[in-house]
Amino acid sequence: xxxxxxxxxxxxxxxxxxxxxxxxxxxxxxxxxxxxxxxxxxxxxxxxxxxxxxxxxxxxxxxxxxxxxxxxxxxxxxxxxxxxxxxxxxxxxxxxxxxxxxxxxxxxxxxxxxxxxxxxxxxxxxxxxxxxxxxxxxxxxxxxxxxxxxxxxxxxxxxxxxxxxxxxxxxxxxxxxxxxxxxxxxxxxxxxxxxxxxxxxxxxxxxxxxxxxxxxxxxxxxxxxxxxxxxxxxxxxxxxxxxxxxxxxxxxxxxxxxxxxxxxxxxxxxxxxxxxxxxxxxxxxxxxxxxxxxxxxxxxxxxxxxxxxxxxxxxxxxxxxxxxxxxxxxxxxxxxxxxxxxxxxxxxxxxxxxxxx
Amino acid sequence: xxxxxxxxxxxxxxxxxxxxxxxxxxxxxxxxxxxxxxxxxxxxxxxxxxxxxxxxxxxxxxxxxxxxxxxxxxxxxxxxxxxxxxxxxxxxxxxxxxxxxxxxxxxxxxxxxxxxxxxxxxxxxxxxxxxxxxxxxxxxxxxxxxxxxxxxxxxxxxxxxxxxxxxxxxxxxxxxxxxxxxxxxxxxxxxxxxxxxxxxxxxxxxxxxxxxxxxxxxxxx
Amino acid sequence: xxxxxxxxxxxxxxxxxxxxxxxxxxxxxxxxxxxxxxxxxxxxxxxxxxxxxxxxxxxxxxxxxxxxxxxxxxxxxxxxxxxxxxxxxxxxxxxxxxxxxxxxxxxxxxxxxxxxxxxxxxxxxxxxxxxxxxxxxxxxxxxxxxxxxxxxxxxxxxxxxxxxxxxxxxxxxxxxxxxxxxxxxxxxxxxxxxxxxxxxxxxxxxxxxxxxxxxxxxxxxxxxxxxxxxxxxxxxxxxxxxxxxxxxxxxxxxxxxxx
Numbered sequence: 137x138x139x140x141x142x143x144x145x146x147x148x149x150x151x152x153x154x155x156x157x158x159x160x161x162x163x164x165x166x167x168x169x170x171x172x173x174x175x176x177x178x179x180x181x182x183x184x185x186x187x188x189x190x191x192x193x194x195x196x197x198x199x200x201x202x203x204x205x206x207x208x209x210x211x212x213x214x215x216x217x218x219x220x221x222x223x224x225x226x227x228x229x230x231x232x233x234x235x236x237x238x239x240x241x242x243x244x245x246x247x248x249x250x251x252x253x254x255x256x257x258x259x260x261x262x263x264x265x266x267x268x269x270x271x272x273x274x275x276x277x278x279x280x281x282x283x284x285x286x287x288x289x290x291x292x293x294x295x296x297x298x299x300x301x302x303x304x305x306x307x308x309x310x311x312x313x314x315x316x317x318x319x320x321x322x323x324x325x326x327x328x329x330x331x332x333x334x335x336x337x338x339x340x341x342x343x344x345x346x347x348x349x350x351x352x353x354x355x356x357x358x359x360x361x362x363x364x365x366x367x368x369x370x371x372x373x374x375x376x377x378x379x380x381x382x383x384x385x386x387x388x389x390x391x392x393x394x395x396x397x398x399x400x401x402x403x404x405x406x407x408x409x410x411x412x413x414x415x416x417x418x419x420x421x422x423x424x425x426x427x428x429x430x431x432x433x434x435x436x437x438x439x440x441x442x443x444x445x446x447x448x449x450x451x452x453x454x455x456x457x458x459x460x461x462x463x464x465x466x467x468x469x470x471x472x473x474x475x476x477x478x479x480x481x482x483x484x485x486x487x488x489x490x491x492x493x
Numbered sequence: 494x495x496x497x498x499x500x501x502x503x504x505x506x507x508x509x510x511x512x513x514x515x516x517x518x519x520x521x522x523x524x525x526x527x528x529x530x531x532x533x534x535x536x537x538x539x540x541x542x543x544x545x546x547x548x549x550x551x552x553x554x555x556x557x558x559x560x561x562x563x564x565x566x567x568x569x570x571x572x573x574x575x576x577x578x579x580x581x582x583x584x585x586x587x588x589x590x591x592x593x594x595x596x597x598x599x600x601x602x603x604x605x606x607x608x609x610x611x612x613x614x615x616x617x618x619x620x621x622x623x624x625x626x627x628x629x630x631x632x633x634x635x636x637x638x639x640x641x642x643x644x645x646x647x648x649x650x651x652x653x654x655x656x657x658x659x660x661x662x663x664x665x666x667x668x669x670x671x672x673x674x675x676x677x678x679x680x681x682x683x684x685x686x687x688x689x690x691x692x693x694x695x696x697x698x699x700x701x702x703x704x705x706x707x708x709x710x711x712x713x714x
Numbered sequence: 715x716x717x718x719x720x721x722x723x724x725x726x727x728x729x730x731x732x733x734x735x736x737x738x739x740x741x742x743x744x745x746x747x748x749x750x751x752x753x754x755x756x757x758x759x760x761x762x763x764x765x766x767x768x769x770x771x772x773x774x775x776x777x778x779x780x781x782x783x784x785x786x787x788x789x790x791x792x793x794x795x796x797x798x799x800x801x802x803x804x805x806x807x808x809x810x811x812x813x814x815x816x817x818x819x820x821x822x823x824x825x826x827x828x829x830x831x832x833x834x835x836x837x838x839x840x841x842x843x844x845x846x847x848x849x850x851x852x853x854x855x856x857x858x859x860x861x862x863x864x865x866x867x868x869x870x871x872x873x874x875x876x877x878x879x880x881x882x883x884x885x886x887x888x889x890x891x892x893x894x895x896x897x898x899x900x901x902x903x904x905x906x907x908x909x910x911x912x913x914x915x916x917x918x919x920x921x922x923x924x925x926x927x928x929x930x931x932x933x934x935x936x937x938x939x940x941x942x943x944x945x946x947x948x949x950x951x952x953x954x955x956x957x958x959x960x961x962x963x964x965x966x967x968x969x970x971x972x973x
Contacts, residue, residue, distance in 0.1 A: 213620035240622025565789035665775035
C-alpha cells in the first residue's frame with residue numbers, strides 16, 4: 137500500500153450563496169466524507185472528477201496537478217481517470233450491462249476480475265431498466281472499475297437502496313477495496329456506511345471540513361463534539377439496537393444495562409445507531425416510577441452543575457454516557473440538585489432523533 | 494386518374510429538394526440544436542431567436558428578405574454573381590435555400606428538445622469514463638436524443654415538401670424548373686383546374702404518408 | 715450501430731436514387747418569361763409551339779403580377795414580363811427596369827356578372843342587382859384584388875356602389891370570389907370573363923359594358939437587364955401573330971394588337 141498516491145485538496149468553489157472550502161489531504165485508502173445533504177459533499181466530488189471547476193486553489197494527485205488556478209491547469213474529466221460511482225447509478229440506458237462496462241475500458245480482457253468480484257456475470261446481456269436497484273449499483277461500480285481508474289469516487293452509492301440491500305452490497309465494497317489498491321473517496325450521509333468502510337473520516341458541514349480522524353475515535357467518542365456542533369444538538373449517543381419492531385413502531389437501543397426507546401427506524405439488531413437529544417428535552421426527576429407517558433426513564437448521577445445566567449446546565453452520567461441537561465434555576469433550587477446526587481432522566485421517545493439515516 | 498408529365502416533374506422536384514435540403518440542414522441542425530440545448534454562451538438567446546424567426550414570420554416575408562439578400566443586387570447574390578457569373582434566385586438552388594430556411598427551425602426544435610431530455614449527469618458520467626466531448630456526443634447525447642431528432646427530421650422534411658410562400662418569392666413558379674408540388678397546387682387552384690388540384694393534393698398526401706411510414710418502419714423498431 | 719445508422723443509410727439511399735434524375739444545367743437557349751398566373755394555360759400552349767419553331771425553351775414564372783413586379787425590382791433574371799395590368803408595368807418603367815419602347819398591349823379582358831349554374835336570377839342591366847331577390851354579391855377585395863377594383867369602378871359608374879354596399883362580400887382573390895358562388899353561399903359575383911371559361915358550375919349572366927371601367931390591359935414588355943433582347947422581341951412578336959388569336963380567345967381573352 138506504500139505506493140498509493142496521496143491526494144491534496146486545497147480549493148474554494150462558490151455556487152450561489154454556498155461556498156465549499158477544502159484544505160485536506162487524503163492519505164488512507166478509503167476516505168469517507170460524512171455530512172448531511174447540502175453540506176457540499178457532491179460539489180467536492182464534482183470538483184475532483186473535473187465535471188465542475190473550482191474557483192481557485194489546487195488539486196494534486198500524487199505530484200500531478202489536476203487543477204491549479206495559479207497556472208491555469210484544469211485537466212478535463214476524461215483525462216483524470218477517476219472512476220465515478222453515482223447515487224443514481226447513471227448507467228447508460230441504451231446500452232447493455234456489458235456495453236456499459238466496456239464504455240470506458242481500455243483493455244477488454246481485464247474486466248473479468250471486476251465482473252467476478254461484483255458477481256454480475258449473468259447480468260451482462262441485460263439493459264439497465266431490467267436490473268434491480270442493487271444490481272444496478274453493482275454494475276455502476278463495475279463500470280467505474282473497468283476503466284482501470286487511478287482513484288474511485290463514490291457519491292452515496294448505497295443511498296437509493298433499502299437497508300437489507302445495503303448490507304449485501306457493503307461486502308462487495310470490501311472486496312473492491314482489497315482487490316484494487318487505489319484510493320477511494322466515499323461520500324455519504326450514513327453513519328453506518330462511514331463506520332463500515334472508512335480508514336479515515338471527514339465531517340463536512342456548510343461547505344467546510346469540521347473534523348477528521350480515525351473513524352471510531354471521531355464518530356463514536358462520547359464527546360463527539362464536532363457532530364454536536366454540526367447538528368446543533370448537545371447530546372449525541374451511539375447505541376446498539378436490541379429490538380426493532382415495525383408494528384409497534386418502536387426501536388429499542390441499549391444504553392449500558394438500561395434501554396432507550398426511539399421511534400421505529402429501519403435498522404437491524406446489533407447495528408449501532410447515532411441518536412441526538414436536545415438538552416432542554418431531558419427532564420430531571422428524583423423518583424423512577426412516576427405516572428407519566430414518557431417512555432424513557434434513565435438512572436444516572438449528576439457529575440457537575442454549571443450555573444449560567446439564564447439556565448442551569450447539568451452533566452449527568454448515565455452508564456458511561458454524559459448527558460447535557462438544561463433546566464431553570466428555580467427547578468434546581470426546589471429539587472436541591474447538587475453534584476453526586478442520583479437522579480432519573482426522563483425523555484419522550486419522540487424527542488430522540490436518529491442522525492443521518 | 495392520369496398524372497401529367499408536369500405534375501410528375503413537380504412531384505420529383507419536391508422530393509429532390511426536400512431530401513437535398515435535409516442533407517444540408519441536418520448536420521447544421523445537429524450543431525445548432527446541441528449548442529442551444531447543451532451549451533451556455535453569450536448571444537445564445539440571439540441565436541435562438543434568429544433560428545426560430547422563419548417560424549413566426551409569414552413565409553412570403555422570409556422569401557422577400559431572401560430575394561433581397563440573394564438577388565443580383567443583394568449582398569450575397571451580388572457577390573456570387575460578380576465571382577461566378579451565376580444567379581442564385583429563380584433556380585432549383587434557390588428552392589433548396591428557401592425550403593431549408595423555412596424548415597430549419599422545425600428541425601432544430603426537434604433536435605433541441607431531444608437533446609435537452611438527455612440528463613447532463615449521463616454525459617458527465619461518460620466524460621469521467623474517459624470519453625472526449627465528441628465521443629460523448631455520438632455515443633450518449635445523440636443516441637438518447639434519437640426520438641427528438643427523428644421527430645424534428647420528419648417535421649422539417651414534411652414542411653420542406655409543402656413549402657410555398659418563400660419558394661414562390663425567391664425561386665418563382667417556373668413549371669419544369671422551380672415549380673414544386675405546392676406551387677403546382679397553387680397554380681391549379683388559381684386557374685380553377687379542380688381535377689388537377691384533387692390529383693395533386695392526393696399525391697402529396699400519399700408522399701407525406703409514405704415518408705412518415707418509412708421513418709416509422711425503419712427507425713422506431 | 716443500430717437504429718440511427720439504418721435511418722441514415724435509408725435516407726442516403728433515397729437521396730442517391732432521386733439525385734440521379736435531374737440536372738438543370740445543360741445549355742440550349744432559354745427564354746425566361748414572367749407572366750400573370752391567369753395566362754398559364756394559353757401561354758403554355760403557345761410556348762410549346764415557340765419551342766418547336768425556334769428551338770428555344772421557354773420557362774414561365776407564374777405568379778400574381780404584384781409578386782412578379784417585386785421580383786423584377788430585386789433583379790430577378792427575366793427576359794419578358796407579361797402583366798395582368800398596366801399598373802405594374804408603369805411602375806417598373808418609372809424605375810427604369812423595363813424597355814419602355816418594347817411595351818405592347820397584348821390582350822384585354824372583360825368584367826362579367828355570374829351566378830351558380832342552378833340559380834334563377836335574371837340580370838339585364840347592373841341595376842337589377844338592387845332587386846330584393848339578390849341578397850349577396852361577391853367581388854374581389856377592391857384594394858387587394860385587381861378584379862375587385864375594376865368591379866368597384868363599374869358599380870360606381872352606374873351609381874350603384876352606395877346602394878349595393880350592404881350586399882357586398884369581398885373575396886381575397888378571384889378564386890375565392892368565385893367559390894362563394896359555386897358553393898351557393900352567394901347569389902352573384904362580378905369577375906373576369908376569363909375566369910368563367912374553365913368552370914362548368916357557373917353561368918355568365920351579363921357582360922358589363924367596357925366603358926364602365928378602365929380598360930383591363932395585359933401588356934408584354936422586355937426587361938431592361940435581359941441579356942437576350944433580340945430573342946425577347948421575337949417572342950413578343952410571336953405572341954401577337956394572327957394564329958395565336960385563337961388560342962387566347964379559347965381562354966376568354968380578347969386580342970388587342972395584331973401584327
